[in-house]
Amino acid sequence: MNSVTIPKATVARLPLYLHALEILAAEGTCTVSSEMLARRVNVNAAKVRKDLSFLGTHGVRGVGYDSSELGTRIREALGLTRDFGVVIVGIGNLGAALANYDGFGEQRFHIVGLYDADPGTIGSKVGDLVVRDVRHMPADIAENNVEIGIIATPAAVAQEVATQLEQCGVRSILNFAQTVLQVEQADVRRVDLSTELQILGYYLRHDQS
Amino acid sequence: MNSVTIPKATVARLPLYLHALEILAAEGTCTVSSEMLARRVNVNAAKVRKDLSFLGTHGVRGVGYDSSELGTRIREALGLTRDFGVVIVGIGNLGAALANYDGFGEQRFHIVGLYDADPGTIGSKVGDLVVRDVRHMPADIAENNVEIGIIATPAAVAQEVATQLEQCGVRSILNFAQTVLQVEQADVRRVDLSTELQILGYYLRHDQS
DNA sequence: TAGTGTGAAATCTTTCACAGCA
DNA sequence: TGCTGTGAAAGATTTCACACTA
Numbered sequence: 001m002n003s004v005t006i007p008k009a010t011v012a013r014l015p016l017y018l019h020a021l022e023i024l025a026a027e028g029t030c031t032v033s034s035e036m037l038a039r040r041v042n043v044n045a046a047k048v049r050k051d052l053s054f055l056g057t058h059g060v061r062g063v064g065y066d067s068s069e070l071g072t073r074i075r076e077a078l079g080l081t082r083d084f085g086v087v088i089v090g091i092g093n094l095g096a097a098l099a100n101y102d103g104f105g106e107q108r109f110h111i112v113g114l115y116d117a118d119p120g121t122i123g124s125k126v127g128d129l130v131v132r133d134v135r136h137m138p139a140d141i142a143e144n145n146v147e148i149g150i151i152a153t154p155a156a157v158a159q160e161v162a163t164q165l166e167q168c169g170v171r172s173i174l175n176f177a178q179t180v181l182q183v184e185q186a187d188v189r190r191v192d193l194s195t196e197l198q199i200l201g202y203y204l205r206h207d208q209s
Numbered sequence: 210m211n212s213v214t215i216p217k218a219t220v221a222r223l224p225l226y227l228h229a230l231e232i233l234a235a236e237g238t239c240t241v242s243s244e245m246l247a248r249r250v251n252v253n254a255a256k257v258r259k260d261l262s263f264l265g266t267h268g269v270r271g272v273g274y275d276s277s278e279l280g281t282r283i284r285e286a287l288g289l290t291r292d293f294g295v296v297i298v299g300i301g302n303l304g305a306a307l308a309n310y311d312g313f314g315e316q317r318f319h320i321v322g323l324y325d326a327d328p329g330t331i332g333s334k335v336g337d338l339v340v341r342d343v344r345h346m347p348a349d350i351a352e353n354n355v356e357i358g359i360i361a362t363p364a365a366v367a368q369e370v371a372t373q374l375e376q377c378g379v380r381s382i383l384n385f386a387q388t389v390l391q392v393e394q395a396d397v398r399r400v401d402l403s404t405e406l407q408i409l410g411y412y413l414r415h416d417q418s
Numbered sequence: 419t420a421g422t423g424t425g426a427a428a429t430c431t432t433t434c435a436c437a438g439c440a
Numbered sequence: 441t442g443c444t445g446t447g448a449a450a451g452a453t454t455t456c457a458c459a460c461t462a
Contacts, residue, residue, distance in 0.1 A: 006411075007452070007453070009454085010453090011408055012404075012408055014407070015401075015404040015407040016389060018407075019387065019389075019404075020389070033420085033421060034421075035421080042389055042391070043454095044455075045421090046424095046454080046456070046457090047453090047454065047455075049421090049422060049423065049424085050423085050424080050453090050455090052422095052423095053422090053423060053424075059421080059422050059423080060421085060422075060461090061420080061421055061422045061423080061460065061461045061462055062419065062420045062421050062422075062460095062461065063420080063421070063422085064420090064421065064422080079410050079413065079414045079415075080407065080410060084406070084410055084413075086406070092306075093305060093306035093309045093310075094303075094306040094307075094310070097301075097303040098402060100302045101302075101303070101403075103364070103387045103402060104403055107403055107406075107407075108410075109406045109410075147413055148406065148413075155312075171413060172413050173409075174406065174409060178312045180225060180228075180229070180249060180250055182251070187409060187413070187416075189405050189409060191400055191405065192224075192312070193312060193383075194224070194312045194316055195224040195225065195228075196398050197295070197316075197318045198227070198287050199220055199221055199224065199398065200357055200381040200396060200398060201288050201289060201293060201317075201357075201381075202220050202223075202286075202287050202288055203220075203396045204288065204293075204357075204381050205288045206214065207396075216430070216431075218430080218431060218432085219431090242442090242443065242444090243444075244443080252432095253432085253433075254443090255434070255435090255446095256431090256433075258443090258445065258446085259432080259433090259445085261445090262444090262445060268443080268445080269439090269440065269444075270439045270440055270442080270443055270445080271440050271442045271444075272442080272443070272444085273442095273443065273444080274444090
């Protein structure tokens with residue numbers, strides 16, 4: 001939809017550059033070099049420059065990048081120029097923790113609905129929101145123009161929830177359940193603690209990365 | 210340390226295959242084809258076969274893989290043949306949720322310590338464990354042979370905790386804080402909600418995957 | 419001088435396509 | 441017949457190295 005297509009690997013790093021820039025900005029840094037960003041994001045400087053080149057960014061040779069302008073460019077590239085409605089389904093320990101997550105700062109992601117199927121959880125308050133019956137979800141999503149769904153349910157029901165989210169028109173899903181979701185066309189990202197631990201476990205024996 | 214070196218991309222998928230096999234085993238399936246696994250893990254069958262070939266696995270042509278044997282091979286490759294001690298530092302909402310995580314099933318990862326710096330949190334009980342003062346951490350780690358540290362602290366102190374973990378000999382870190390950690394040689398994996406949402410946000414506008 | 423922007427090389431990953439075997 | 445195992449091709453990503461310029 002936008003000019004040049006940015007490689008997946010680059011897209012995955014843009015949020016890290018952005019975060020680093022926000023910290024630098026808070027520290028009052030106006031100009032930043034690829035080398036500086038690279039150190040903060042743990043990659044090499046050539047990669048930073050190549051990544052930024054996809055944004056059509058103009059740094060200044062011999063000087064570096066204007067950090068506030070670069071921040072703006074990255075936000076534009078990521079589409080962080082408008083707000084996104086987010087719902088969380090499954091308000092157990094993890095779902096509640098995610099609902100309370102405060103790392104959004106000045107981000108554009110707004111949690112607008114919390115859902116659960118357990119009568120004991122429905123009606124309880126988490127942060128500013130009251131947990132609603134998951135049966136209200138479809139109507140709420142339509143009404144609030146929700147675009148992103150976070151699944152934090154038990155694995156057994158995650159697929160069902162994903163299907164339902166997709167039927168409601170949600171095209172982006174962040175899945176914390178221990179399942180690989182089958183979806184029609186939604187974009188799914190999966191986060192799973194035991195997978196991560198197993199990967200770490202491997203490199204504990206086979207050290208290099 | 211083990212025979213052949215397995216590509217990173219493959220290592221990252223092995224836990225998914227393993228999980229799929231465990232489900233299949235629970236359903237009573239004895240023989241599994243690359244095609245079957247592929248469907249469950251959302252990848253293509255050639256990739257499954259290539260991945261499994263790094264384990265030196267012998268499937269049976271025309272038939273498939275013996276699912277229990279394949280499970281054993283993957284567990285061996287991942288080093289899941291012994292137990293791992295894990296500590297969690299930062300027992301806020303997220304840390305507590307992780308401590309209560311039950312997805313380990315018959316896994317080999319055991320949470321053996323919970324730490325926090327807040328006097329109000331220290332002493333409280335989460336699951337079976339009592340949250341201890343982070344000052345006890347170094348001694349506890351040495352005593353319990355802890356190999357993996359999970360950081361769920363505020364971003365501001367995450368680096369300090371990481372440095373400390375490394376000094377205690379912990380070589381694997383799972384970082385849930387919104388920071389890129391600088392470490393000497395530890396292996397770090399990072400999980401961050403706002404990064405994931407930003408990536409999803411990008412693909413919401415630039416649909417393809 | 420110090421740091422960007424980028425072709426071209428090196429490396430890693432995925433996919434194809436098919437020989438080979440139970 | 442049906443599915444594995446794998447070379448070889450295609451594609452993606454990373455890194456190098458250097459021309460260029462404020």
